[in-house]
Amino acid sequence: MKNRVSLIVVLLLQAILVNAQFDEWFYNKTLRMDYQHSGTAKTEVFSFQEWIEEPFWGGSQVNLIDTFGYGQYQLQVLDKSTNKLLYSRGFSTLFSEWQTTAEAGKINRSFPEAVVMPYPKKDAVVIILSRNKKGVFEESFKQEFSPSDYFIRKELKRKATAFDIEVHGDASNKVDIVIIPEGYTSEQMDLFKSDCSRFAEEFFKFSPYKEYRESFNLRGVLVPSEESGTDIPKEGIWRNTAVNSRFYTFDLDRYVMTHDFQSVRDAAANAPYDQIYILVNTERYGGGAIYNFYSMSVNSNPYAGKIFIHELGHGFAGLADEYYTSAVAYNDFYQMDVEPWEPNITTLVDFDAKWKHLLPQGQAIPTIPTKENQDQMGVFEGGGYSAKGVYRPRQDCLMHTFKGSTFCGACDEAIVKMIMFYSK
């Protein structure tokens, strides 16, 4: 009994200490930095636009420093007077995907982007690191922030009502997903609400999410669009919608995304969030997602549930696509002499850092796909849009096809680790 009491005291003290650390450096609200990210296949420029104060901080107040090392970029917040690292987070962007398309070899293009961080109490330095060709982070942008700057925008650009879909506790120790309606008119807000409930039920049917249901909060934001649906440029269909999404991103029919990330953040700012999910009101097959950027999928296609789960795998857990036969717009998305940062594919440059500990004893590397090892963990060639040189952990997985309904062991482990990180 005495031991249990002292354990509780220790845990309480730890919690107070950790919160004291957060409280020493940050207010419990969000600082957002809007910028333009532009360049070509080989160059990039970050151009500062503005600081915005937003009312909620949905992130952990304990795990402030990134421990995963995922993403094409890393955001860092440093205390200006001591250079102490206060906050960091990995992320990827639509711009970095675009850099691997043929168009990026010909023109210079600009993408509006925004990063968020807990709101610093003191003068800070905000840094963005980009991966170089070797996969190593290098500083590519630096901007000083002062809380006394009176140009920090304090109004929300898109004020809207948020509602609870399923809430299990305080935003600081849950994975908070905010769902944004895209292509739902004001008359269709009830449809959006019922779609949210339907997707929540669907979401928690899949492992490992169903085992961690209590670690999630799901909220929706009532942001109506002027018109229903979304853009389908190749068919001449254009719709005036909340976050300006479209099919045919990078001229790929099923790739529905938006270049207008700042509008996405504008809508999301009405609720505390760790992850943004955009639900598009269309029957057409499609989706897309980028790590710690946003995930997007359609509401009424027969595969909608599995697309939702697949896309959140990218957006939330940094998972790579394990498929390699579908047409994509990318050239050399992965370099064969660099170990990709995603946890569920490998080029064998540094396989020890991946799912080696999940292989059955004596499993051959690489593993020849047979009927016998159909459901076993292995190292199967083909993955990450490449039939050669990139390997995946299991013959099939929700990050590969929608034939089955389970994630492979590597994906499952990566998702669970991420849930633990955000729910502390």
Ligand SMILES: [Zn+2]
């Ligand atoms: Zn997998």
